[in-house]
Amino acid sequence: MSKVETPTPRHEHQHQHEMAEIREDLDALRHNVVSLTRHVKAEGSAQAEDFKVAALERFAAMRDTGKEQLKSAEQRVKARPVQSVAVAFAAGVVASYLLGRRSS
Numbered sequence: 001m002s003k004v005e006t007p008t009p010r011h012e013h014q015h016q017h018e019m020a021e022i023r024e025d026l027d028a029l030r031h032n033v034v035s036l037t038r039h040v041k042a043e044g045s046a047q048a049e050d051f052k053v054a055a056l057e058r059f060a061a062m063r064d065t066g067k068e069q070l071k072s073a074e075q076r077v078k079a080r081p082v083q084s085v086a087v088a089f090a091a092g093v094v095a096s097y098l099l100g101r102r103s104s
Helices: 009-079 081-103
Strands: none
Touching: 009 081
16 A cells, blocks of 8 residues: 655645745736736727728729729710710620520
C-alpha cells in the first residue's frame, strides 16, 4: 500500500499561494477578454461606418453619372430625332428576335 502524506503547514502555505496566483491569473484573463471584446466591438463599428460612408459616396457618384448619361442621351435624341427613333426601333426588333428565340 502507498503511504499517504499529511499536509504540513509549509505545503498548505504553498498550496494557498498557488491558488492565489491562479485567481490572479484568472482575474487578469477575465479583464483581458473584456478589453478585447470592447476593442473588437469598437473596431467593427468603425469599419461598418467606413463601409457605409464609402457605399453612400459610391452610390452618389453612380447617381450623378446616370444623370449625366441621361442628359447626354436626351441631347442626342433632340439633335437627331429620326435617327434616334430608327435606332430604338432596330434595338426593339433585335431584342424581340432574341427573346423570341429563347422562349421557343
